[in-house]
Amino acid sequence: MTESTAPVHAVPRTEGDSAVEVRSICKYYGDIEALRLIDLDFPRGKLTTLLGPSGCGKTTLLKIIAGLVEPTSGDVRVNGKAVTGPGPERAFVFQDFALMPWATVMRNVAFGLELKGMGKAERQSIARHYIAEVGLTGFEDKYPHELSGGMRQRVGLARAFAVNAEVLLLDEPFSAVDEQNRRKFQEDLLQLVEKERKTFIFVTHSIEEAVYVSDRIVLLSRRPSRVAQIIEPKIDRTASPDAIRRDQGYLDTVEEIWQGLKHYVD
Amino acid sequence: MTLYGYRVPMMASLLVWCLIWEIVGQSGLMFLVPPLSSVLMAGVTMVQTETWQSAALVTLHSFAVGMALAITVGITLGVLMGRFKAVDELFSIWVNIFVSAPLSALVPVLMILFGMGETTVIVTVFLFAVWIIVLDTRAGIQHVPNSLIEMGRCYGASPFALYGKIVLLAALPEILAGIRLGLVRGVKGVVIGQLLVAIIGYGELFELYSRSFDMENFWALTIILFAAAMLMSAAVEAVEKKVDYYAGVR
Numbered sequence: 001m002t003e004s005t006a007p008v009h010a011v012p013r014t015e016g017d018s019a020v021e022v023r024s025i026c027k028y029y030g031d032i033e034a035l036r037l038i039d040l041d042f043p044r045g046k047l048t049t050l051l052g053p054s055g056c057g058k059t060t061l062l063k064i065i066a067g068l069v070e071p072t073s074g075d076v077r078v079n080g081k082a083v084t085g086p087g088p089e090r091a092f093v094f095q096d097f098a099l100m101p102w103a104t105v106m107r108n109v110a111f112g113l114e115l116k117g118m119g120k121a122e123r124q125s126i127a128r129h130y131i132a133e134v135g136l137t138g139f140e141d142k143y144p145h146e147l148s149g150g151m152r153q154r155v156g157l158a159r160a161f162a163v164n165a166e167v168l169l170l171d172e173p174f175s176a177v178d179e180q181n182r183r184k185f186q187e188d189l190l191q192l193v194e195k196e197r198k199t200f201i202f203v204t205h206s207i208e209e210a211v212y213v214s215d216r217i218v219l220l221s222r223r224p225s226r227v228a229q230i231i232e233p234k235i236d237r238t239a240s241p242d243a244i245r246r247d248q249g250y251l252d253t254v255e256e257i258w259q260g261l262k263h264y265v266d
Numbered sequence: 267m268t269l270y271g272y273r274v275p276m277m278a279s280l281l282v283w284c285l286i287w288e289i290v291g292q293s294g295l296m297f298l299v300p301p302l303s304s305v306l307m308a309g310v311t312m313v314q315t316e317t318w319q320s321a322a323l324v325t326l327h328s329f330a331v332g333m334a335l336a337i338t339v340g341i342t343l344g345v346l347m348g349r350f351k352a353v354d355e356l357f358s359i360w361v362n363i364f365v366s367a368p369l370s371a372l373v374p375v376l377m378i379l380f381g382m383g384e385t386t387v388i389v390t391v392f393l394f395a396v397w398i399i400v401l402d403t404r405a406g407i408q409h410v411p412n413s414l415i416e417m418g419r420c421y422g423a424s425p426f427a428l429y430g431k432i433v434l435l436a437a438l439p440e441i442l443a444g445i446r447l448g449l450v451r452g453v454k455g456v457v458i459g460q461l462l463v464a465i466i467g468y469g470e471l472f473e474l475y476s477r478s479f480d481m482e483n484f485w486a487l488t489i490i491l492f493a494a495a496m497l498m499s500a501a502v503e504a505v506e507k508k509v510d511y512y513a514g515v516r
Contacts, residue, residue, distance in 0.1 A: 068416050086420045098417040102435050102509065112421035115431075163421065 019044040019167055019199035020065060025074035027060055033224035034060050038074070040218060040227060042167075047193050047200040049210040051257065052220030052228075053264040058203045059095075059171055061225075065201060066092050066169050078167060088116070091160035093170040097152045099144040105131065106140040108155050112163035123162075130158040133195075135188065150181030161192070167199045174209065186213055187241045194237075207261070211235075211253045212244065219257065222264045229260055300481050309486030317471070324467035328384055329456045332391025336448055340396045341441060344403025345429070348437075354404070365397035370458050377463040384466065387459035394455030395448035402447070406440025407433065438509050446502040453495040 020042040027035040034057040042048045050058040063069040065076050067085040076083040078090060086092075091112065099108050106124060107114070109131055113123035131140060134154040144152050153173055160168050174182045190213060193200055204210050210217050211233050219229040233253040235244055244250055268274065284302055291301030312318050347354040347361075373390055380386040410433055418428045434441070460469025468491065475484040 063416075066420060068419060086422065088422060090420070092417070092420040094413045094417060096411065096413050098411070098413040100414070100432065100435070102438075115418075115421050115423050115427055159421075 017044045018042055019079065020201065021077040021080075022061070022065065023075050023077070025061065025064060025071045025076070027057065027064065027069070028072045035064075035071075036224040036226050038225070038227060042199060042201055043216070044166075044199050045197050046215040047202055047213055048216040048218060049202045049204060049214040050218050050220060051204060051207065051210045051261075052225065053222050053261060054205055056220045056222055057225040058205075058220055061220075062169050062171050062201060062203050065167075066090055068092075088163065089165050090167045090169060091163050091165035093153070093156050093160050093168065093173045095172040095175055097144070097149075097156045097176070099152055099155055101144050104141050104143060105136060105147070105155050108144065109158045109162050112159055116163070127158070127162050130161045131155075133161065133192065134158045148181065150177045150185055153177055153185070157189075157192075161196060165198070167201065170200065170202045172203050172205065174204070174206075182209075183241075189213060190237065190241075207254050207257050211250055211257065217253075217257065219260055231257065297479070298481055300485070305482050305485040305489070308482035309489065312483055312486050313490070321467045321471050324384070325456055325460065325469075328387040328459070328467065329391055329452060332388040332455065333395055333449065333452050335388070336392045336395035336399060336452065337445060339392075340399025340444065340448065341403050341434075343396075344400045344441075344444070345407055345433070345437075347400065348404040348407025348410075349433075357400075361397050361400050364393070365401055369393055369455075370462070373459060373462045376459075382463060386463045387456060387466070390459030390463075391452045391455040394458075395452035398451060399441075399444040399448040402440045402444025403437065406437030406444075409440065410436040439506065442502055442506045442509065446499050446506065449498045449502065450495055453491065453498075457491065 018041040022038055022040040022042075025035055025038040026033070038061060050061060052058050060069060064071045065078075065083070067076075067083050067087060067090070078087070100111065103111070106127055110123040110127035113126060118126075128140065131137060134157050136151060136154050136158065139147065139151065144155065147155070153176070156173070157170075160170075174185055177185060186209060193213070202210075202213065214233060217231040217233065218227060219231065220226070221228040231253060233249065235247055235249045235253070237244070239247065287299065287302045290296070291299050291304070343353075343357065343361075347357055369390075372393070373386070376386050376389050376393075380389055414432055414436055415428065418432045423432065457468060457472070460467050461472060462469075465473055468487070471487055472484070475481075475487060
């Protein structure tokens, strides 16, 4: 518990330092080969996106990093330590939110801390901070069914922030959120990435979303999935969200990725 | 429901049947059916007798013990069956046989195993109630979304916390439905157990009144039993309604 509540900044950070290393990961589901020899480094403090055609095993790779799924071979290291299961240095944001419908926003956000055995007052004050951070102040006592899809996912995000993990794993977090809320949410996420200084690994099937939020984009090929290409969008993140979406670098990168992925789409 | 533009209150159909009962009773067509008013009067006198009170206590005791066992075993077995395929395959054939089997036929056999006393009645209640609780719990557990379980694992839930704080609560709507159906079956079980085997408690009274054709008391006894079963079922249903919103957003 002490490691997880220690400030993230305590971890020495150097250029080229990787928070997560993935080494020769292979994954078979029965006879189906989902992942073939994936080697990847996820730089500390950056947002890396896994992008690929649907069914290519992006989510499988993310769940292997989370320790929820066992790889057939290969290993994952977080801060140099091999992953054998879920751990407090990683937090997961689920595609379907995975909120407890019987619990309030407050309890859902504080749930990771509750499981660690933290006292009620302490965990609630931490949760309150992150509820404010994701813009849900005033909704602490609401239940998930009283919230919109976008707000529910904000709860999921706040829960992941609250445990103060170094690595945040986001599995298509916006796919169940409607288009307009998604845009707003993406903008807010960028601010949180800037503010929280954590390592983000993000799975999406939306090219625009990937280019908009990522420092690095890993393109995966169709099954059996391999790393096809790694792209680092050169976009000025200090610009306003609307300027970014009209930025030539942004549009070029979207086009480049689309050309790369086009032949996978039938 | 509306009739000729008037809103008919919910209990109206019950009143209609009470009225028909009273008329048939007053007409003296069948000696089996005394007027409802005299049945109710007999009931009021009956509940004041010591015979009824001790019979009710004996019955309630068997019922409570049997149900407590059925709920504990039913939920445990249902959770195991819902989570582990091997357990499911091992037990599902028996659960499915027993849930639809005419259990009354088994009661005399139970008497040989457990004797003429209260134990047989408790076992009967248990056997009547437990299977539906197992089946409903199993269905509820299987409906718990995988992501909720993954969430628990990700955020470091111990197996104990995973079940206590996530799985059981997520399956609560189905578990409550199982308990409600189990309670109704348990009431059947306690009466059948007492009637067929151990002539004690409520069963003894039923036996006594029907043998002596004391129909007023017989019907009063029946009404009290039905009312108790319905009240319990309604109480669980009220709790179920409170957790109903789960099912949609789980």
